[in-house]
Amino acid sequence: MITGEFAVIRTAEPDDAPHLMRLYSPDYPRSFLLDGRRELQTPNADDLRQLLGRKEVRSGVFHVVEDLEGTVRGCCSLKYPAHDVFYSEILLAFEDLADYSQPIARETMEFIEYTAFVERRLNKIVAQCIENEREYRDLLLRERFEPNGLQRDVLFTMGRYHDLETLSLFRHTYLERATQAPAQRGAEDDSA
Numbered sequence: 001m002i003t004g005e006f007a008v009i010r011t012a013e014p015d016d017a018p019h020l021m022r023l024y025s026p027d028y029p030r031s032f033l034l035d036g037r038r039e040l041q042t043p044n045a046d047d048l049r050q051l052l053g054r055k056e057v058r059s060g061v062f063h064v065v066e067d068l069e070g071t072v073r074g075c076c077s078l079k080y081p082a083h084d085v086f087y088s089e090i091l092l093a094f095e096d097l098a099d100y101s102q103p104i105a106r107e108t109m110e111f112i113e114y115t116a117f118v119e120r121r122l123n124k125i126v127a128q129c130i131e132n133e134r135e136y137r138d139l140l141l142r143e144r145f146e147p148n149g150l151q152r153d154v155l156f157t158m159g160r161y162h163d164l165e166t167l168s169l170f171r172h173t174y175l176e177r178a179t180q181a182p183a184q185r186g187a188e189d190d191s192a
Helices: 014-023 045-052 055-061 097-101 103-119 134-142 171-179 182-191
Strands: 008-011 062-066 072-078 087-094 124-130 146-157 160-170
Touching: 008 103, 014 045, 014 062, 014 072, 062 103, 072 103, 087 097, 087 103, 087 134, 097 103, 097 134, 103 124, 103 171, 124 134, 134 160, 160 171
Parallel strands: 087 124
Antiparallel strands: 008 062, 062 072, 072 087, 124 160, 146 160
């Protein structure tokens, strides 16, 4: 468990299923719900409870983000990369879209980036956004993720096709930002 100034980030447990089900809204498709075939997954609470009980989830792959009062605000994950690969995909979702512009999101991104670039020594992390996830995309851009490309008409839901964008952050960019003076980082964040 990581306790920060704004968030508590801990490994997800089966009892978190009812709270996380709020992220599975058919009215708001999210990239973190896409499977490998780029289809939306819509598990029920029992399916999600079973998923959260799996060994790989319990070993710290999937995390819940709570505020300091203990309310589940969202979730995050850094997928384990393949054996010979030095990059990984991140997943991040907050129930309240306003949270993406709040300090809780910044602190969650710090956790993900530190885990990826310092602990696992990855060279790159990638994130994907469905076109309606503007708040998530804005957060990634503030974190200095760079757009890599757009796949058009990838996902069909809600009666139409949606585009999927991929963004990436390289280790050297993270390290440059991490070594900046705190005042300089604050000024840079304000300009974004």
